[in-house]
């Protein structure tokens with residue numbers, strides 16, 4: 030059974046574009062869970078261009094499923110996460126100006142930094158996950174840091190699969206098998222979608238959780254558009 034954690038960054042992007050409170054982030058988080066979503070993921074960035082740090086606090090009382098906070102563990106982020114105590118923290122090595130996450134950790138080079146940060150989160154009772162590329166030495170390095178889980182960075186999978194290269198899933202499957210052998214849980218995320226999620230899930234063993242945002246919110250727009258256009262037309266008759 031793979032849990033679906035819905036990333037609501039894009040809802041905050043839309044809200045911030047007008048400066049008001051539409052769409053309401055807390056209502057969306059509550060509705061996602063009412064509709065069966067098994068987790069809420071947010072990725073507050075230092076510039077707060079979508080999720081604001083205050084949103085992360087406000088969501089604490091709304092999220093009754095799994096609350097996953099992703100981000101680069103700069104001091105401000107560590108302080109936020111340890112104050113909130115979500116179910117899981119996912120460490121992502123984003124540069125400050127990244128448009129979106131574009132790389133996994135080098136768990137070998139950053140072993141002592143990651144080990145230190147991870148033990149701090151674990152001391153606070155927070156499950157830890159590290160965002161990684163599907164490279165075996167990196168998975169072994171993740172084990173050395175003490176992380177509970179890895180999150181496989183699936184951008185490459187998504188773009189290759191869209192071109193018809195199904196073989197791309199093999200490196201993800203092999204890394205998931207290795208993680209299972211090492212006793213680390215496996216999550217995945219980035220550019221997963223209705224097009225590719227079933228193939229990925231069917232081919233990657235032991236997948237515990239996927240976090241999906243960009244495609245899921247875009248698909249919700251497309252799949253809801255006809256209904257809403259018709260609702261407006263009925264009001265204008």
Ligand SMILES: CC(=O)[C@@H](O)[C@H](O)COP(=O)(O)O
Nearest residue numbers: 038072099121129130218219
């Ligand atoms: C780690 C990851 O892949 C996602 O959290 C992604 O980075 C979403 O962030 P944005 O919504 O800012 O693109």
Ligand SMILES: NCC(=O)COP(=O)(O)O
Nearest residue numbers: 036218219220240242243
């Ligand atoms: N961890 C991945 C995530 O939360 C969502 O990524 P995306 O679906 O917005 O690419």
